[in-house]
Amino acid sequence: xxxxxxxEEIAAIRAGGKIxxxxxxxxxxxxxxxxxTADLEAVMIEMVVAAGGRPAFKDYPMGGGIFFPSAxxxxxxxxxxxxxxxxxRILVEGDIIDLDIGMEWPVLxxxxxxxxxxxxPHSPGGGFYTDMCATVPVGEISKEAKKLLAVxxxxxxxxxxxxxxxxxxxxxxxxxQRIAEDAGYGxxxxxxxxxxxxxxxxxxxxxHYLINxxxxxxxxxxxxxVICIEPMINAGTHRVSVAANGYTIISADNSLSAHFExxxxxxxxxxQILTLE
Numbered sequence: 001x002x003x004x005x006x007x008e009e010i011a012a013i014r015a016g017g018k019i020x021x022x023x024x025x026x027x028x029x030x031x032x033x034x035x036x037t038a039d040l041e042a043v044m045i046e047m048v049v050a051a052g053g054r055p056a057f058k059d060y061p062m063g064g065g066i067f068f069p070s071a072x073x074x075x076x077x078x079x080x081x082x083x084x085x086x087x088x089r090i091l092v093e094g095d096i097i098d099l100d101i102g103m104e105w106p107v108l109x110x111x112x113x114x115x116x117x118x119x120x121p122h123s124p125g126g127g128f129y130t131d132m133c134a135t136v137p138v139g140e141i142s143k144e145a146k147k148l149l150a151v152x153x154x155x156x157x158x159x160x161x162x163x164x165x166x167x168x169x170x171x172x173x174x175x176x177q178r179i180a181e182d183a184g185y186g187x188x189x190x191x192x193x194x195x196x197x198x199x200x201x202x203x204x205x206x207x208h209y210l211i212n213x214x215x216x217x218x219x220x221x222x223x224x225x226v227i228c229i230e231p232m233i234n235a236g237t238h239r240v241s242v243a244a245n246g247y248t249i250i251s252a253d254n255s256l257s258a259h260f261e262x263x264x265x266x267x268x269x270x271x272q273i274l275t276l277e
Contacts, residue, residue, distance in 0.1 A: 002195060002203045004224035009128065010265050010274070012117045013197050013226060016053065016105035017130040017263055017274035023047045024132055025277065027072070027099050031091065033139045037074045038088025040099070044071045048103050052111045056102030056129055056200040062247045073100035073133075080188055080232050080240055080249040080257040093139035096149065098259040100133035100230075102200055122198035129200045131228045132275040133261035145256055148235050151183045152258035155208070155231040163229075163264055163271035167221045173207040176231045186238030187231065188257075191249065196263055197226040208232070221266045226274070230261030 005013070026047065027040055048055050048071065055071030062068055068082065075083030075098040076091070083098070091097060106112055107125035119126040135149055155176040162171040172193075180187045193206030204219050208231045211218055221227075234240075236255030243250055251257050263274045 002219065002225065003198055004222065005197050005226050005265070006118070006224070008118050009197065010224070010226065013128045013130060013263065013265070014272070014274045015115070015117070016103060016128055017132070018277055019051045019053065019105060020101060020103050020130045020132055021275050021277045024099060024101055024134060027101070028134060028136050031097060031136045031138055033091060033093040035091045036088040037072070037085040037091065040074065041070050041072050041085035044101060051105060052108040053103045053105035053127060054107045054125055056104050056131065060200065064246060066246050068247060071101070073098065075100070075248070075257070075259065077256055078251045078254045080234070080251060081191060081259060082248045084248070091138045094141055095138035096135055096141060096145050096256060096258065097138060098133055098135045100259065100261065102129060102131040104129050120198055129196050129198070130263045130275055131196050131200065131261060132263060133230060133259050135258040135260060144235060147183070148185065148233065148256055148258045151180060151185060152231055152233040153260050155179045155233060156229060156260040156262065159229050159231065160262065160264055160271065160273065163221060163266060165221060165223050165266060165268065168218050169204065169207055169221075170210055170213055170218050172229060174210045176208040177210055180231070180233045186234040186236060188234060188238055188240055190240050191232055193228045193230045193261070195226060196228050223266050223268045225266040226263065227266070228261055228263050230259060232257060232259045
């Protein structure tokens with residue numbers, strides 16, 4: 001089911017998104033050679049709790065009795081998504097790391113009362129969900145890695161510009177696919193963007209490649225929809241595999257992978273990025 005959020009709910013999501021954007025900015029600044037991802041995890045949790053929120057990804061059910069172990073999806077180099085920040089790993093000069101973070105906010109009723117925010121009836125915590133990601137260089141990185149990051153970010157920016165009432169998901173997916181493939185890169189197909197707000201992941205699935213235009217999945221965007229656009233682009237093949245831990249997704253040919261994401265609301269006149277400071 002695709003949920004249409006009220007203006008008041010979107011305002012609450014935007015308020016949480018601003019906080020999440022500040023947290024991501026802090027994490028990006030902290031990324032340096034020699035840094036332990038467990039230390040980034042500690043910063044993330046401390047800032048989320050201090051803001052009155054809850055990390056959305058820690059202990060998230062991955063299926064098969066597996067629960068994601070960390071608040072940050074810290075995916076390094078050929079890891080596409082779901083790289084865990086704990087147990088800690090040491091970042092090395094030349095690495096690239098995806099910092100994919102999500103938050104439910106506010107989970108404290110007193111904050112909702114103080115700010116006059118609605119309560120999310122779909123979550124026991126009562127807060128609303130936001131989600132965002134950036135891929136960050138660790139020190140000096142290769143020309144190949146710099147190009148991959150630039151192209152992936154270009155994919156996200158261009159796709160967001162397509163969001164407006166009456167547009168369809170293929171407008172987003174086709175834009176990402178064209179930019180990425182023109183650069184010689186593979187667009188990951190096994191993972192997609194998603195709706196967000198009431199839950200960390202909800203309908204619709206947001207494709208970063210073209211699907212059958214006649215498919216019912218090629219939804220028309222309507223005001224009140226809140227979606228995450230998150231192109232995952234591999235420097236080589238679009239194909240992926242699952243690591244031995246059962247949840248980290250890696251590029252099938254071990255090529256570098258990059259990932260950028262924002263939470264976006266469809267508005268009457270176009271769109272609004274909800275995960276900006």
